[in-house]
Amino acid sequence: MPNSKLICAVDDEEVFHWIVRGNLKRAKKPCKLMSFYDGEEIFKYLSNGSNSRPDIILLDINMPICDGWKFLENYSLLKKSYTKDINIYVVTSSIDPKDQQRAELSPFVKEFVSKPITVDFLDGIID
Amino acid sequence: MNELDSNGSVTTMKDQDQRLRKALSVAKMSLLELDITNETSNWSSHPSNHFYELSSKTNGSLNEYVDLVHPMDRNDVIVLIKSAKPGQKFHNQHRVLWPDGSYHWVESSGMTFNDDGILKMTGTVQDITEKKELEIEREDWKIRHELVAKAAGIIVYDYDIKTGDIIWSGNVSEVLGFTPKEMGNIDRWVELIHPEDRERAFRELEEAQKSLNAYEVYYRFLKSNSKYCDIYDRGTFLEREGEAYRMLGMMSDVTEWKKSQEALSESENRFRLLINNLNVGVGLYDLTMVPIVHNAAAYKLLGISEKQFVGKAAIDPDWNVVDMEGNRMRPENYPIPQAIDTKKSIRQTVMGVFRPKMNDRVWLMVDADPVLDDDGKILHVICTYSDFTARKRVEEILAEKNEQLMITSDLVGRKNERLLEFAQIVSHNLRSPLSSIAALVDLYEKCTLEEKDEAISFIREVAGKALNTIDDLNEVLKVQQSEHMDLQVIRFEDALNEVKTLLKPNLKEKNAMIVSDFKEAVKIRYPNIYLESIFLNLVSNSIKYIDPGKTPKISIKSKRADGDIIFEFKDNGKGIDLQKNGNDIFKFGKTFHSKNDSKGVGLYLIKNQIRTMGDEIEVKSKPDRGTTFRIKFRNQHAK
Numbered sequence: 084m085p086n087s088k089l090i091c092a093v094d095d096e097e098v099f100h101w102i103v104r105g106n107l108k109r110a111k112k113p114c115k116l117m118s119f120y121d122g123e124e125i126f127k128y129l130s131n132g133s134n135s136r137p138d139i140i141l142l143d144i145n146m147p148i149c150d151g152w153k154f155l156e157n158y159s160l161l162k163k164s165y166t167k168d169i170n171i172y173v174v175t176s177s178i179d180p181k182d183q184q185r186a187e188l189s190p191f192v193k194e195f196v197s198k199p200i201t202v203d204f205l206d207g208i209i210d
Numbered sequence: 211m212n213e214l215d216s217n218g219s220v221t222t223m224k225d226q227d228q229r230l231r232k233a234l235s236v237a238k239m240s241l242l243e244l245d246i247t248n249e250t251s252n253w254s255s256h257p258s259n260h261f262y263e264l265s266s267k268t269n270g271s272l273n274e275y276v277d278l279v280h281p282m283d284r285n286d287v288i289v290l291i292k293s294a295k296p297g298q299k300f301h302n303q304h305r306v307l308w309p310d311g312s313y314h315w316v317e318s319s320g321m322t323f324n325d326d327g328i329l330k331m332t333g334t335v336q337d338i339t340e341k342k343e344l345e346i347e348r349e350d351w352k353i354r355h356e357l358v359a360k361a362a363g364i365i366v367y368d369y370d371i372k373t374g375d376i377i378w379s380g381n382v383s384e385v386l387g388f389t390p391k392e393m394g395n396i397d398r399w400v401e402l403i404h405p406e407d408r409e410r411a412f413r414e415l416e417e418a419q420k421s422l423n424a425y426e427v428y429y430r431f432l433k434s435n436s437k438y439c440d441i442y443d444r445g446t447f448l449e450r451e452g453e454a455y456r457m458l459g460m461m462s463d464v465t466e467w468k469k470s471q472e473a474l475s476e477s478e479n480r481f482r483l484l485i486n487n488l489n490v491g492v493g494l495y496d497l498t499m500v501p502i503v504h505n506a507a508a509y510k511l512l513g514i515s516e517k518q519f520v521g522k523a524a525i526d527p528d529w530n531v532v533d534m535e536g537n538r539m540r541p542e543n544y545p546i547p548q549a550i551d552t553k554k555s556i557r558q559t560v561m562g563v564f565r566p567k568m569n570d571r572v573w574l575m576v577d578a579d580p581v582l583d584d585d586g587k588i589l590h591v592i593c594t595y596s597d598f599t600a601r602k603r604v605e606e607i608l609a610e611k612n613e614q615l616m617i618t619s620d621l622v623g624r625k626n627e628r629l630l631e632f633a634q635i636v637s638h639n640l641r642s643p644l645s646s647i648a649a650l651v652d653l654y655e656k657c658t659l660e661e662k663d664e665a666i667s668f669i670r671e672v673a674g675k676a677l678n679t680i681d682d683l684n685e686v687l688k689v690q691q692s693e694h695m696d697l698q699v700i701r702f703e704d705a706l707n708e709v710k711t712l713l714k715p716n717l718k719e720k721n722a723m724i725v726s727d728f729k730e731a732v733k734i735r736y737p738n739i740y741l742e743s744i745f746l747n748l749v750s751n752s753i754k755y756i757d758p759g760k761t762p763k764i765s766i767k768s769k770r771a772d773g774d775i776i777f778e779f780k781d782n783g784k785g786i787d788l789q790k791n792g793n794d795i796f797k798f799g800k801t802f803h804s805k806n807d808s809k810g811v812g813l814y815l816i817k818n819q820i821r822t823m824g825d826e827i828e829v830k831s832k833p834d835r836g837t838t839f840r841i842k843f844r845n846q847h848a849k
Contacts, residue, residue, distance in 0.1 A: 098646045098668045105653040105661065145638070153790060176642035179634065198642070199649030 087112070088209055089135055091128070093119045093154070094143035094174075099198075103141065106202045112209050122149030126157050129165075137169055139208055141200075142192075144175045144182060151175070155189050172196050172208065231256050238337040240265070242318065244272055246291060246329040251275055260337055263309045280305035280313050294331055296324040303338065315342035356380065359460070367445070369396060369457040371419070385463045387434030404430035404438050411443075419454045422447050428464070440465040491574075491595035497588065499546050511574060511595045513565030530564040532571075545578035549591045555579045560598055573602035628818075635683060643676035682811040686818060697735045702728040702768050702777075705738075709745040716753050722762040724749070731768035731775045734846055740819040747812035748839060752781035757834070770846075777841040785831045795829055 092103050100118040107114050117137070119125040125142075126149070128134055144151035151173060158166065170193045173186040178197050186195040196204065234240060234254060240261035243252040249272040253265030268274040272291075279287045283304035290302050299321050305313040320333010359366045359380030366380035374397065378390035386393070393399070403411050407429035418425035425445040430438040445459020485492060491508030493501050509516055531539040541547065545556040556578040564571050575598040581590040647669055654665045706726055710717065717724075734741065749764060756762045762781065769776045786795060796817035797810070820827045825844055831837040 096642070096646065098650070098672055101664070101668060102646065102649045102653060105657070109656055149790065176645050177638050178641065179637070198645035199652070201652070
């Protein structure tokens with residue numbers, strides 16, 4: 084599937100990845116999914132130039148070792164030319180307006196989304 | 211003298227003449243015959259006569275005598291002589307130059323007659339100098355007296371007791387509207403006195419007259435306009451052989467004075483009444499702080515008697531004065547010395563004064579106001595005291611209530627803060643599993659059979675997690691609800707042993723080693739369950755977060771520092787990167803090691819417990835270098 088998009092899901096909860104995978108199977112367009120369990124893992128992945136660049140990152144906030152906020156800080160260290168086509172969606176169980184505000188203040192965050200995520204949402208962002 | 215007149219000769223009756231001479235000499239009198247026709251004078255010639263020297267000087271010449279007459283009287287004398295006609299009586303007073311150089315008043319009287327064609331004036335001449343001078347002086351006094359009486363607006367009376375006549379002078383008409391004549395005698399005086407005062411005035415007059423004491427009395431007296439005025443009457447008696455015969459005195463109209471006096475005393479009475487019935491103490495102090503006047507309330511408030519107070523220093527060491535905050539007040543900071551010092555009003559100083567007599571403390575609100583003269587010099591200090599005790603008590607109650615309120619509000623604030631935190635935890639940590647369940651259920655319907663099993667097992671897992679979270683939150687709630695935990699005296703050793711028993715399987719599994727030193731602080735006063743929770747969570751973390759292949763080593767130590775106990779817990783676990791996670795380490799649901807059964811509750815829980823007790827916990831850690839927790843248990847004084 085040469086044209087299919089690459090989605091990186093970053094969440095410490097295994098169930099989240101399972102749900103995303105399950106929903107993607109039912110999405111209109113086929114996608115590749117990679118799972119990361121904290122901010123450090125995904126950052127390491129992105130830092131390695133030989134890895135394929137994701138089109139979409141689904142980023143949880145509350146994670147051990149390196150949480151979503153920390154990741155976003157580190158993310159700014161990456162080259163702009165590399166990050167400019169990556170859409171980051173903050174996907175969290177939080178409905179705290181403060182979290183939403185903070186996420187929307189980040190120049191890299193496309194949208195703040197409260198869990199649970201649905202097929203419709205995924206269809207929307209893949210398109 | 212008749213004999214002299216009828217016989218025309220004095221030499222015929224020798225004896226009689228001798229006696230006459232003597233009498234004339236004593237009476238400073240001389241017989242005199244002036245021969246106007248021959249211009250000669252003929253005096254009694256005996257040397258003992260009062261006029262002997264004078265007559266010798268004139269050498270019997272009429273003209274020479276006339277020359278000696280006082281220039282002012284001389285003309286009268288010349289006219290008298292020149293106009294003398296036979297059968298006419300003459301009478302004259304004039305001054306004549308006495309041989310000693312002074313002028314004497316002389317009075318001459320007699321008759322002129324024709325003696326064989328010669329005109330003669332025959333009669334007596336008498337030296338009346340003393341009498342005349344007295345008369346002049348009396349006239350002078352009378353004039354002066356009248357002037358004074360008029361000027362003073364007083365009435366002067368001269369009462370002849372025997373006849374009852376009164377001579378009125380002075381300001382009679384101005385004061386009473388009567389002429390002196392209309393004033394009349396003593397009966398009239400009595401009649402004009404107000405009927406109610408009459409008897410008293412008259413009785414006192416009789417008594418004064420009898421005792422010869424001064425008469426001094428006030429009475430109302432009728433004026434010509436039928437109105438009464440107030441009279442002050444003062445008189446003295448002249449006595450002869452112990453009996454008053456004359457009374458001299460003055461009456462003055464004191465109506466206005468009496469009115470103002472009455473008004474003054476009434477206003478003074480009212481003022482006294484007001485001051486003494488004030489509930490506020492008022493005092494007047496001199497510059498040495500000695501009280502001059504005080505009202506009753508002042509003594510009462512200060513708990514002393516008037517005798518103890520007035521005239522003595524205003525500062526009694528027994529008062530043991532304290533200020534609003536209960537600190538001892540230095541005498542120089544009292545309001546009166548300050549008012550004297552600054553010349554300004556010192557307002558609303560609150561003083562707690564100990565009353566030795568009553569053995570209590572009264573709170574006074576004191577104002578001190580300096581009284582300055584026109585030059586700004588301080589004369590007195592007026593000081594007012596009001597009883598502040600009731601207000602002070604109210605204030606104390608208020609302060610107490612306020613403090614309670616502050617504590618309550620602080621408590622409420624803290625509770626509120628935790629409630630908010632709790633609500634966040636609930637919304638976050640419960641929302642997470644629930645949203646997963648919702649998504650899983652949604653997927654379930656579209657799943658293959660194989661996937662369905664997987665979905666169910668996820669649902670089970672997530673639901674279990676949610677339940678655990680609720681249980682954890684319940685633990686947290688328990689801590690927060692028990693604000694007033696019972697304190698127990700616990701040996702650290704005992705608490706540690708309890709935990710060792712609880713975690714026995716885990717400790718054994720990992721071969722964990724625990725070294726403890728509680729020698730310095732053996733015991734602590736703390737809620738038992740909190741201390742156990744602290745031990746349990748810290749020890750179980752140390753075992754849980756240990757690198758594989760490593761043996762957990764824990765060392766625990768208790769120390770004393772300024773009444774606090776410092777509790778140190780050290781392990782050799784994975785450690786936490788505090789630079790990354792410093793803010794989150796004690797937060798609920800924060801985990802720092804991936805793929806573990808960590809829930810992020812333990813540290814949150816003990817932090818809450820420690821905070822509830824007003825104590826502090828801090829942490830030092832580096833990845834792979836272990837973790838050190840330091841807890842400061844406050845107010846743990848060794849007994």
